[in-house]
Every structure is written in C-alpha cells, then in structure tokens.
Amino acid sequence: MNWDIVIGLEVHTRLNTRTKLFSSSLNAYGAEPNTQANLVDLGYPGVLPVMNEEAVRLATRLGLAIGAEIDQASRMARKNYFYPDLSKGYQISQDDRPIVNNGSLSISTNDGEKTIRILRAHLEEDAGKSTHSFRPNQSGIDFNRAGTPLLEIVTEPDFCNATEVITYLKKLHHLVRYLGISDANMQEGSFRCDVNISLKPKGSDTLGTRAEIKNINSFRFIEQAIHHETERQAELLESGQSVVQETRLYDADKNETRSMRSKENAHDYRYFPDPDLLPILISQADIDHEKQGMPELPWLRAKRFSESYALSDELIESLLRDRHHADLFESILQENPDLPAKLVANWICVELQAIAQRFNSSLLDSPLNATRITELLSLLHKDTLSSSGAKTIAEALWESTATPSELMSKLNLAQLSNDDDLLSIIKIIINNNPEQAQDFRDGKTKLMAFFVGQVMKASKGSANPKRTTELIRKLLSA
C-alpha cells in the first residue's frame, strides 16, 4: 500500500539574549554546574519572574520576518508537570495567547516554491539538564540552562517528506542566525526539533495517528529519524496494527525511535495564565520600530544581489550565509563602485575566509573592516598588487594597524604595471637575446616563458606577469 506522509515541526530556538527569560543570570553555555542558576532559576520559595525585554523584541523580529501577526497583548501561562530538571513544577510558556501567530516560510522543492504555514511561535523558558547515573542510580541536575529563553516555532503539518523538512529547517536555521535572533548552535542544543509524523493512505483526507519524535539536534539525524519512523509506521499499518499517539525518542547510535515510557502518564498540563506576570503589551510603535530596524530579509537580498551584481547563485548563497559578509560586500562596493562585484564576493567568501580559518577566527572579529579591504582590493584591481601579493598583505593586515599601501611598500610588493617601465625592460631583454626572439617569431611560442622569466629576473619579481606577457607578444609579433 502507498502512504502519504504528513509531517509537522516544532523548533525550539534559544534566543540570543545576555540574560535569562525571567531572571538576570547569564544565558550562556558551558559554565560550571549550577553557577548560573540564581534563586529565580531554582524556583526558590518567594521569588518572582520578571520578563526580559530583549526576548520580547527578538520574538517580535522573528514574527515580522515570517510575515506573522504579532499579538499586542500576549501572555504567559504555566504548563504544569513534574520533572527533576523543571525547578518550579511548571514551565512558564505561552498557551492561548502566543506572541507570534500565522506566519509562513516559503521553501524550494522539486515542484517549485512551497509555502509552509507557521501556526505560532511562542516564548518559553528552557529546563535544566540531567546527567544520568552521575552517581550509582542517581542523576545529577544542573539548572544553568533553566530559564534560558526559547522561541518555539510550530508549523502546520505541511511537509510531505524529509527533504522538505530539511530544506525548511535549514532556511529557518539560517534566518534566525542571520537576524541575530539565535546563534542556533545545534551541538549546544540551541536549535532543537520535534517532529510529528503520521501516515495516511495515498490521497486520503483523514489524518492518521501521529507520533512525536523529540529533541533531535542534527539535520542528518532528523532525516534519518523521519525515514525510520515512516517505515515503522508503515510496517505497523500494513500488518493491521495501529500507531499509538505517543512521544518517541530518536536514538542516533541505533538509528531507531523508541517510546518514552517515563512520560507515558496521560499529559494533562493544566495550563492557566501565570498570575505572576501581566499581559505583554506591545504597541504598534514598538512593532514599527522593530520593522525599521530589521535588516533586509535574506531571500529579498539574494534577489537584489542577483539582479544588481550578476553573481552566481552559489556565490550569493555563500555571501548571505553570514549577514556580516553580505554587509561587508555592500560596504566595499559602496566605497569603491569600480571594483568588480565578483572579485569582492570571491575575496570575502574564499580568500579572506581561508585566512580567517588559519587564524581560527572570523572576519567579524578581525581588524579587517570594509575600508581596509576596499583599499586592498583596489590595489589588486589596479594591478598595483599581484594576487599573491594581495594575499600576503591580507594576512599581514590581520596583525597590523598599517594600511594595505603601507604594508605593500614595507613588504616591497608593489607590482610593476606601467607599460613604459615594462617596455624599457622588455626591449633590453629582446635586444640581448636576438636568437630566441627570432625563434619566437618563427613560431616557437613556448619561448614566452623564457622571456617572462628574464623580465621577472630583471625587475626583481615586481613585473606584472600578465601585462608583461601581453607586451612581449605585441613587440615580437610586430
């Protein structure tokens, strides 16, 4: 029997705030256990939550980016359940009034563009972390992560296969990073995905029973988990059994999903509005302000780059991978509009990246700002610098405050590109080697290398090889 696969996603992305959602302790990864858990994070008696304004702003930003409605009076609710890593016995989340409603993201599929509807995105606090069997039969609980701000982004069940899911996730992952909403580091659990999967007979309108696979944190595992779960459900249905509505955990080592028995107790979260927190009122002015401060969305920028600069799709994608790179690209072209866009893009995405990697750093953290790069690329473009000379200077720029021109003189890397100067050297070489000149004229064009080499030697390596070749050919064919 053939099945249609129906998939919906819930993505938890950790917001890029300095502090937690309801407390002033640090939202940072990797500290000593329980050193970033204050009394609010630990759910101490008598303490109260106070909302972080930056989290509200970032949620609004995501909402605007996906064309959603922002609820101007959203509110927090308590979701009640017991778990050792949940300090208060309830999670502060949102229920009936999420901050973001009815947005969408469009993805490219083999059948063209497809719109994935995003039902809602809501703010909530993360739980702590358990270390299983930290002592014999004892788990150790660390509340450093407790209270860190998450945005849970929930789609409609609009996906038909794993490829669409991965395309969407990559686009969303890129978007939240691009907009500075989240660092979305998957190893650190800052971008986690729950997948709801069900099968229905091909063409049927009725949805099947779904299983939820929780907390998968790599694109590859998500793909594997979907394939595995689809097969599991198909086998069940084809052998006349039924799918149980439940939460399953993906085990990457065994490539299987299994039921989470510990959570089998019927879920009854008893949501109700958190009386410690008031409605989050967002004015239209706040929304407009956020809209104005919002960077151009990556897909719109890609379209503009393609139209204005005639760059390849790959190069555009590469430029937009990091908003800072795309910004640099545009700043450099603004400083010197004569520079070819492709040269600039290539330098940002390839050459400078390679150097950044050697320094174990990034362009953003480097001393190479738009002005310095513009000057460097302008020297290269005017042929005052050779390509290898430019790389040498770029590397030097990383550890120096000098300008590219200063470094060029200091390192003696200026290229001889002036025709008059080059011609005077070339003429001497030709005069000194009449036999080779005659052989060249008779068709022994391989001798070009000989002449260029001689010119290089005479110019102590500073001659522009490209121009030198052109001038030699011109002289000897005259």
Added chain:
Amino acid sequence: MTIPNDTIDHIARLSHLKLSDQDKIRLAKNLGNIITFIDQVNAYEIPNPQASHTQEASQPLRPDEPFRSDLERDLIQQNAPAAEEGLYLVPDVIETSSE
C-alpha cells in the same frame, strides 16, 4: 457528592501526592463537599455582565542586563537534601529528555 476513586487517583497522580486508603476515604467525602461548593460558580449566572472597563496593567520589561547575585552555589545548596559536585541528586530518571 462523593468523588469517584479513579478521579481521586488521577488528580493525586497529577499532583504527585501519595494518598493512603484512609486518606482517600476522608478525601472522597471532603473533596466531594468542596466540589459541590465550588460547583456554584458553574451554575451562577452573572447579573448584568458588563464589558470590562478596568485598564489591563502591562507586564513591566526588564533590561537585558546580567546581575550576578552574591549568593554562591554552595550557600544556596546548604538547603539541598542531596547535592554533590554542584549537582542536585535525584533517583535516576528512566528516559532523559526535557520538554
């Protein structure tokens, strides 16, 4: 009104309260009376319901600035029934996951 045992078991499980059989017998009656009492809200028709005029207060927002409390972990953990190497100890959880 007496509350059925399975309802009491269900809400006790959700509340993580362990009830002895004796507790349950007493509670079945007590809770039954309480629920009959609060059932009045269910039946109550609000006379002349008015649109709410009260200006809803707004959640104050806190600037995103870290504040390091002077309370060190070890001091806080003096209240912990079981903690080692900075971690709170509980009997092992069968599956590890968070919501």
Added chain:
Amino acid sequence: MLHHRSLMQLHDSLKSGEFSSLELTTHYLNRIKQLDGTLNSIITVSEDIALEQAKEADQRIADGKASALTGLPILHKDIFCTKGIKTSCGSRMLDNFVSPYNAFVVQQCQEAGMVMLGKSNMDEFAMGSSNENSFYGPVHNPWALNNIPGGSSGGSAAAVAARLTPIATGTDTGGSIRQPAALCGITGLKPSYGRVSRYGMIAYASSLDQAGPMAQSAEDCAMLLQTMAGHDPRDSTCSKQKVPDYLASLGESIKGKRIGLPKEYFSEHLDSHIADTIHAVAKQLESLGATLHEVSLPNTCIAPPAYYVLAPAECSANLARFDGVRFGYRCEDPKDLNDLYERSRSEGFGPEVKRRILTGTYVLSSGYYDAYYLKAQAIKQSITEGFLSVFNNNIDCLLTPTAPSTAFPLGNKVDDPIAMYLSDIYTIAVNLAGLPALSMPAGFDHAGLPIGAQLIGPHWSEAMLLNVAHQYQKTTDWHQQIPDFADSINT
C-alpha cells in the same frame, strides 16, 4: 506597663530617651518567653538577631539617624523569607529551610531600623482560617485560650493582642489579616493588590496574596504601611502608584464621608450581636459627620466558591516547586523518582494543603477548566465591577462585619472544610477585587470575645481607610482593650 503603649508612643519614648531599644526589645523577649508557651504564636524567636538589631538601632538613635520605626520590635509572619533564620511557612515541608535572602517587606523593615523578634505561627502555607493547620500546632486566642485566633495570620494576631510584640506583619489572600485581627481584637489592614511587593513572600495564590500590617491601632498600621508599601521591580504585579503620607491624613475630619452598608453583608444569617455591633459603629461614624447609605453588592454570595476555585488552582502550581530536590523536606530512602516526589510531598504537606492542591488540580484538569477556572475569573471580574460601581456612585467606603462569628473553640470546624471556608465569607470578595480593607475592633460578644468591623475602600484608598478608622478609634476605646492574659505576668 511598657507593652500597653502603642507603636507611636513607643517611638516617642525611644526618641526622648525614656528607655533604649535594647531595653524595649528585652522586655518583649521576656514576655514571649513567659507567655508564648501558652499561646504558641511564634515559631522561631530570633533573640540574637533582635538584640543585635536593637543595639544598632540605639546607635542609630544616638547618631540622630533614626526613622519613625527605628528601634521598634516587630514580628514577621513566617511566610516572609528571612535571611539566616528558618522560614517554615507553618509547614513540615520547610521545617529545615533557611532562606538565603530577605523578603522585600523584611528588608524594608530592617532598613528602617526595626528589630525582628521572630517569626509568627500561621496556617500551613497560609491556608486556613483558624491557625489549626500549622505543623507547629495551633495558636491560642489570648481572649479565650481554648478558642482559635483566626487565620492564617493567627500567630501575628494573637501575639499583638497579647502584646508579645507591638506590631506584626501578616498576609491576606482571602481574609488572613482581617479575620484574625477581628477575632483577636486588633487592627489589621490588607492593602490594595500591588501596594506591597510580594517578593520573598511564599506564594499561596499569587493573584490574591497581599502583605499588610497587624497592629494595635490604625495609627500604628499607618506607620508600618508607610515602610512596607512601594514599588519593587522584582514583583511584576507591584504598582508604581505613588505612596502617600499615611500619617499626615489620619487627623482629617470624616465629616461628609459617605459610608455604604451593603445589604448582602447583613442578611438574616448574620449573628444579631455582630449585626448590632456593626450598626453601632455606623452610628458612631455618623456622629462624626459621616452619612450612611444602604448599597447592594449582588455578587457577594458567589465570592467564596469563586475564591475556592481560583486560590487552589494557583496554589496547586505554586506548591509544585516543593518536590524534595532543591530545598525542603525529602522523604527517607526514596526507591525511585516518583517515590521521592510522592512521599516527600505527602509527608511534607498537611491535610488542608493537600486538599487545596487536589482541588486546584481538579479544577484545572482537562475538561473542567472552562467550567471552573474561566467562570471563576469572570465572576472575579464581575465582583470587581460591582464594587467599583458602588464607589463610582459617590460612596467613599463600605462598612461591614469582618467575620460571621467571633472566635470559635479549637477543633470545632476541623472536620468540616466548607464551614471553615465560610469564616471568610465577608473578606474574600475584597481579595477577588484587589481592594484595600481593614478590620478594627468594634466591641465584644456575650462571651467577651472581640468583634471586628471591616472598612472597604476603592483601589489605593488606604489613607482614607486609615483616616476613618483612626477617627473612630479617637472616640472609642475598643482597640485599647487588652486581654487579661496579657497582664497575667508581672513585667
């Protein structure tokens, strides 16, 4: 008889140097030692801290840096977190809990230079109207030792009444300041919701809980409220409303004040002696120039059931943090995680707390939410509007009984939760509406037990309520009556 003096008089004496804060503090500590064995109004006496704070206060007075409250002893309800000494909330669950921080209210009192005598007994997690739900045993009413003092701030009320402290703090979720104040013959004020920060006050029902002063007089309440009230950014529900000078307006005439008597509070079920007493208060206020008006609050009777939906719902979540993991009671040798949770909570909580957690869980559980919680919220809204429409109709404040009966004998209602819940029938609606209200002594019944009168005002009208009560107390002496028990020792 030092302890017969009001807070204001004690302040004057400290200022004039008649005695030191250390002498005053020692006097009260002695009274506690001699009398509280009988009353059981205090869970923890903080003698060392008190003596130290008294010495600091004396220094401050000597340096001319004293505020109105410097050097004056106070007792805090054991629901307020106090750094360095046990904060039990009347529960076995927190019998071993030492808070690492001070509640806002405690901090304010400390900064004003007050001397903390200790932590007063209370119904476990503030759930109760008789103080019989304390892990530390019941509190006895100093007017009749076999009777209850009211609850949940019964320890604070009994201690002030017996003059074991000149003043105390309390909290009021459904009447927990006013009802014990009435039953013990003292003055207690529940401020408007949001007037006093809830930071560090262990939550029972967060949308209703409010801290306030419990004292010998309206004037003393005004002195303490001045320090308790104010904005605190750590409590999102705490108001930025300006705090007026409560003492400044006490002396104003109440001529022309329009006092409303809501007819629903004077039904035929009301004990006739209590009804007569409240009417006598009305007459007295009238003689001071106020005018009396019958008004109607049609939703009054539905307030208690609505309260017993909302408060348990909130408490079922608020008390989920007591799980034996990070603080508080943990059962012996848990066999697994579930056992750890269930036994720690079952052994740590008393029966009334469990009842309310179960009730709250029930009303929030799937299928019941709309019928109970949402409906109760609508009723809360409707009750608020009922009050506001009376106040908008030129009524300045309402006068009602505080409690339907005087202090009943210990054990009388322990097996009947509904009868117990109805002890708060006149106080609950005020919490649902978030209004300020105070209870003041207004007379005695045939058995010599105190009767309280309640004044209710619109939001942020604490100054007006204190003014009315003060004018009443200037012309009556009910608030100066002291139980014989208080003078049963020579100090």
